[in-house]
Amino acid sequence: MRWILFIGALIGSSICGQEKFFGDQVFRINVRNGDEISKLSQLVNSNNLKLNFWKSPSSFNRPVDVLVPSVSLQAFKSFLRSQGLEYAVTIKDLQIYHEMDNIAADFPDLARRVKIGHSFENRPMYVLKFSTGKGARRPAVWLNAGIHSREWISQATAIWTARKIVSDYQRDPAITSILEKMDIFLLPVANPDGYVYTQTQNRLWRKTRSRNPGSSCIGADPNRNWNASFAGKGASDNPCSEVYHGPHANSEVEVKSVVDFIQKHGNFKCFIDLHSYSQLLMYPYGYSVKKAPDAEELDKVARLAAKALASVSGTEYQVGPTCTTVYPASGSSIDWAYDNGIKFAFTFELRDTGTYGFLLPANQIIPTAEETWLGLKTIMEHVRDNFY
């Protein structure tokens, strides 16, 4: 996982003690009987090796997932071998979650890691909430990333941005004043099952990993599953399609978790969704060529943001409404957000324009995140100054 490790090394370089979590692994253990489960539980509960059940033991025919810190790897492997237990090491998808946890631990007055739900395969959905104020439901910004799992620059940019927010608060006037007026919620991995799948099985997987009854094809496109002209143009009713909209709106639990959270909160002013690739900054609508009522203002803000972004390394973005800038797309996140009263709704398609596409080299992560940050700040500053 050079990609993640590279980010981790750079993000973590200013904080000590990072090394230990970047070796953590999840062991998936095939337990065959109650005796094996109880032996394992004993070891975990003893806390000798600082183990944790990632997925608790439930019944004999389901594997048990145990989180093993890197310092305990050898000892734990020996234990498993001595007990004759079969195991497999699953991928380190926890690095982003650990980093989120560390950010919250390092900046407890500013950042909190909040669980908003779970994925189809029961992985937690974590957001980072950045807030300087007391009181529930301050005006808020939602930053969404990784909804399409193969777009790795999206999750990477998000976690870099999280670290940037906490590092720059009270140093950079812009983010400081933004946070004075608004909360920021950041969801770096909106599709955790897909993300793990891209790391273990298929680098180019896009959708969720939900089962489709009656079909051998897996998953729905989580960005066609929102309740905004659901099942309209630019989505498919074929479960095997990359843009399959799902059986009904919000059928994907990953989408529902976000919808429920945002609706319950009720005071979001801005929703930004990070994707790749194409270098585009778009606003509603995707489901129709009709002009959004606020199109002029959104266009103006987007152009300012694209200009700010370009000022860093000269990366050029095109700006426009989704439908005519890229293609029709119904059931998309930003269309839902906009039609539900969140005026400042934007999609970023990050680097590049097709040379590497989804496989953006690691040395472009930080330059991409840095330039995107200026674009995000421009939008958030406008939101800050234009509450409605």
Place this chain on the structure above:
Amino acid sequence: SASYRVPAPAPVFLPWGPMAAPQALASSPPHTKTNSFFIFRVQLKYSVSVFQINPKEGCKVHVVFSTERYNPEEREGRLGKCSARVFFKNQKPRPTINVTCTRLIEKKKRQQEDYLLYKQMKQLKNPLEIVSIPDNHGHIDPSLRPIWDLAFLGSSYVMWEMTTQVSHYYLAQLTSVRQWKTNDDTIDFDYTVLLHELSTQEIIPCRIHLVWYPGKPLKVKYHCQELQTPEEASGTEEGSAVVPTELSNF
């Protein structure tokens, strides 16, 4: 940045936005009447004028763009300004493309580049133990670069064959490569690519068989899993598209 001039009298929009024409160009075969090539990449700086002749007939696009060397490590500056007319016949693949460029790289230099690539390919050790190019983290080993370059070129023929007003392709990854020994010194290899189609977001595996010798036309045979029917294409109507001499499906 892109600017779009729409001619009077009636405003017209290109259904898939400004991406359509440059993508067709980027994936089209090299437009030289000589049989050598160098790979160029369309810069994002372009201007597009759209003329819609007749909605039933298709869409003509005029694109002005500048080019740069495909390999970013070889910084030789811009190659020149180009002007192209792209004609998409409704939903039909193989758009007609007429391109003129100022100041292309001179013939001698092109031939030198071709021979350099040829030698690099011939020097590769067989069997090639390739998993993916680029790897899942976007890395291409410099020693594998010539393979990638040639594969990209072959893929661009395939992509152009399939490109329509609504279907635009990118090369996502090369997933297998096999080079064959030949009696006549040609470069001969089989490879599998994953193409990414933009409007459907599908990943399309294609097997491509490519034969090349510098100065001779590229021979490409291919089979893509999601095969488009080789219907009447835009290019054959206009008569001025540069069509590779040997292009066929398995």
